[in-house]
Amino acid sequence: MSVRGTKDLRTAIIALALFALGPGCSCAQQIATRGKLAACQRPAPGGIVTEPEEIRSHHAVLKAELTYVNFTAADGQEQYCYLSTSGGEAPTLRVHPGDLLILRLKNELKGPADLAANSGAQVPASTTTNAPTNSMFMPVQSPCDGVSMTALSTNLHFHGLTVPPTCHEDDVLRTMVDPGSRAFEYRFRIPRDQPPGLYWYHPHVHGYTNVQVLGGASGALIVDGIARANRLLLGLPERLFIIRDQNLLNPDAQPVQSGNVPPPIVLRDPEGDILNTGTGGGKPAKDLSINFIPVPFPQYPPAQILVRPSEKQFWRVLNGSAITYLDLQVLADNVPQPLGVVSLDGIPINEDGTAGNRIIWQSHILLPPAGRAEFIFKGLPKGVHASFVTRTVDTGPAGENDPTRPLAAITVSDVAPEPARLPGSAAPLPRSTSSVWLADVKPVRTRTLYFSETPQDPKNPNSPTIFMLTVEGQPPMPYDPRSSKPNIIVRQGDVEDWIIQNRTRELHAFHIHQIHFLMLDWNGVPVDEPFLRDTVNVAYWDGKSSQYPSVKLRMDFRDPSIVGTFVYHCHLLEHEDGGMMGTILVEPKPAQRTASKAVSRSAHFAAQGSAKF
Ligand SMILES: [Cu+2]
Structure with missing residues (x-):
């Protein structure tokens, strides 16, 4: 087509568009x-x-x-x-x-x-x-x-x-x-x-x-640079999957019935969300999508992930949901496949520097809202029926319903597009020798914080919920954006232990901005995690135990660049918006002490000339 012809076509298209927009518009x-x-x-x-x-x-x-x-x-x-x-x-x-x-x-x-x-x-x-x-x-x-x-x-x-x-x-x-x-x-x-x-x-x-x-x-x-932290990833094809939730596309549909079992009754919380059935099925509170392809209730037509036969890949998965928990699994002919976790919340699992090239093989991976998992997908032979699913998560009697459902069918094909690959060679990340691994630092103090909920009208349990995240000893109240007084004040350079209790009947996911933390205990049982997190799930209370479920976290305020006021909150965003948030002020160290502060990891890397990654 001539240049003139192209121009005429463009003019015609614009004219058509203007016609379609109708009269009186601010057309451009x-x-x-x-x-x-x-x-x-x-x-x-x-x-x-x-x-x-x-x-x-x-x-x-x-x-x-x-x-x-x-x-x-x-x-x-x-x-x-x-x-x-x-x-x-x-x-x-x-x-x-x-x-x-x-x-x-x-x-x-x-x-x-x-x-x-x-x-x-x-x-x-x-x-x-x-x-x-x-x-x-x-x-x-x-x-x-x-x-x-x-x-x-x-x-x-x-x-x-x-x-x-x-x-x-x-x-x-x-x-x-x-x-x-x-x-x-x-x-x-x-x-x-x-x-x-x-x-x-x-x-x-x-x-x-x-x-x-x-x-x-x-x-x-x-x-x-993740292959620099774990050399087993060098050269692997990489995939990125973002799972998001959204309001139901078919809110009036009934769950697909299996056998003679009647579908669970749909109950809603005061916010209108569909309550956890505890059955693994039923109507979900939200639909899910994978890289924006919806997988809507009730038929859950899966999206399609194409992979080449027996090709090992590196999968990065983000739970970008507002409120939905995921429990990820790859099934091949209904058999769970091992997933080789190398990183959680952006932090390689050998962050403590003691176990290079570490992989934790799991048959499923729980991801709270905002959590990330990066793992090795081992590859599948041709002819297998495989799918990427989320298993049901028991969010508690007051939690949302997150049933088992597929996210994507995994199709093994010779003509699957070849994904981009991680570099085939790269210098290993330098190991920090001067900053002390967080597990080995003595905390200066311990604080207890707790998730709690109460109805706005104490006489009406169905009135909207007030969501709170309170430092023990302070009066429980929802986050007040008009208040300039921080809930917690710490000094830069400090390390503290925080016990986060859940005094409610549903799951919450604790998140703090700016820093990562080390989980020390899960419900009072010590855990030995060689990595840090920025979001962690806290189990729900059964309504009768004298001990509330909790996690114990070691909070690291040593980074000299993290000074000022920021927030910690539940990452179920309806809860956060409803008040489950607090503020922390990290005060700078007095000037005379700054010069002699322990060498931070950043300073260490810069000092050894490895800053140019
Ligand atoms: Cu919450």
Whole structure:
């Protein structure tokens, strides 16, 4: 076709588009908006799982621009979308330790009225109660002192990165990016000693995190170099799977009946979520998706993972769910396959430096919301019927129903696309010799914190739940964003032990920003974990035992860059939004002591000239 012909065709397409938009539109703006929404459309069930677009660093700098939009999809779901400049949704950010990350975030969220005008979709009445609205007060303020947050505010948390809790880095308490403002720039350096592995980004505006993450607002951040920590991974093909939850696509459907067993009765908690049946079946509280391909209740048509025959792969899996627990398993002809775990929460499991190339073989992997697991998939022969599933998780009598269900069928084929591979050779990560492994540090004090819940109206158990995470000795109350008084104050350089109790009848997942921790005890039983976590599940209370279920965690405040105020909370986001959060202030060391402080891991790596990874 001639250049002229191409131009004519383009003119005709634009004319058609204008015609379709109807009269009286702000046409250029609507075309732009619709282009973004088209790019954000989610795939249909049953599709082939592909990896998200990647944005990689060049010359030690990663530059990314994300436009953040929302819309009501044709199926009525409220969706939130991070869009890259090349049109990819929720791109994976790939960095090396020591890289500079420059991320510009443009907030183009719209309230229900604007959504209806732009998308042509019907906005359900329910969205006026639990989704953004333009009618709320939109403050004119600096994004760095955004103390008043609205449903259209957003920000980013870089989950698991050891980055300072300051504006333009990893602060969620004061950083509020509002629509209409200029693109907000995040700019920070990935720590040189950040363990290589899977991290992620998501919004963290108190009160509105759940609706945004449930709508799909999350993406992966990979710190490259994991084969340097575990040489058994050198050269393996790598896959990334992000499991997200979303509201049910078929909320009125009944569970598929097996045999003569009647489906469990659907009961709901005061928040309207479907309660755990304890049977492993029944209607789930949420649907799941894998790399945005939905696997909807009740038929659960699986997505398709294509693999080559007997090809060993390295799988990275993020539970990006707002509230759903996963218990991952690979079945081949109904037999669970061993999964070789090499990393949890972005931290290689040989982080203590004593057991190189360590692998823990498991037949299933429990992942609370926000948890990550990176593991070796051993490969499967042709002709096998295989699937990637989540087993049911007993979330407690007050928890949501997370039944057993498939995520994807694994199809073994000679013509499966070849995934990108980890480097075939790389220098091993240097071992730290001067920083003391956290298990060997004497804590300066022990604190107890506890999850608790109470109905808003003490006389009405069905009234909405108040969610709390309280430091023992302080009055229990939900997180108050207006309070500037931290719940906990520690000194940089300290190491503390925290006992986290669960005094409720459902599971909670404890998470703290900025640092990782070492789990010492599980329900009073010592565990010996050679790695750190940033999110940990806490078992539910049976309602009668005199001892509450608990975990004991060693909290590491030694990193000299982590000074300031940040949060710890339950990572079931409905709970967090409902108040299950607290703040901690890490005070700097007095100046005279700073010079003689123990050498941090970062300082150690820099000192031995290994900083350039
Ligand atoms: Cu919780």
